[in-house]
């Protein structure tokens with residue numbers, strides 16, 4: 001295969017949504033289907049759930065370790081969600097972007113806002129909404145794996161979260177999972193093709209024209 005000499009810096013692809021809309025499921029599908037994007041594994045002080053694996057789903061750490069990471073600037077963003085601390089480790093993100101790998105973030109609107117301050121040119125923000133109020137209530141009840149009081153708190157917050165749609169570049173309604181995954185994938189592909197992200201285009205075109 002001919003080499004074009006065109007290179008691209010990785011992009012930061014954020015998925016946010018009210019609780020229960022399905023962003024974790026969509027994130028997993030995207031990762032499984034595309035070898036060029038990997039997950040930013042967050043640190044959190046939330047207790048591990050039985051189905052979760054330390055280092056894959058999150059790095060589970062205590063509050064003291066979290067505070068040390070904040071103080072030493074090791075987190076690109078951090079926030080409190082449902083009373084627990086969450087943050088995105090900076091080192092893994094920067095290493096990936098430099099070699100042209102894309103990074104997927106399953107983070108909330110507060111973290112997204114901080115990434116927009118820190119790295120606006122690398123950021124692509126996608127917000128997911130449920131098809132209706134009833135559908136979101138049903139999904140939240142179905143997946144109630146936490147205690148009743150936690151589920152109740154999440155429901156109350158889920159509807160407030162929707163108001164943050166206006167700080168995102170793309171907004172999708174997750175009515176049909178397959179279609180939503182296809183739409184998210186289309187956004188990722190379109191963003192990769194943006195001229196401003198690609199280096200070496202002018203040289204490549206000059207060679208095409210026989211003038212390089």
Ligand SMILES: Nc1nc2c(ncn2[C@@H]2O[C@H](COP(=O)(O)OP(=O)(O)OP(=O)(O)O)[C@@H](O)[C@H]2O)c(=O)[nH]1
Pocket residue numbers: 016017018019020021023024042043046077078079081082086087088106107108109110111112
């Ligand atoms: N700002 C920020 N938010 C995060 C980070 N990691 C996870 N979150 C968000 O924290 C919220 C709670 O995540 P979890 O504790 O995994 O719970 P969950 O059941 O997946 O909750 P939902 O995805 O909201 O339904 C979600 O909205 C995540 O997107 C992070 O590093 N930074």
Ligand SMILES: [Mg+2]
Pocket residue numbers: 023024106
């Ligand atoms: Mg989730």
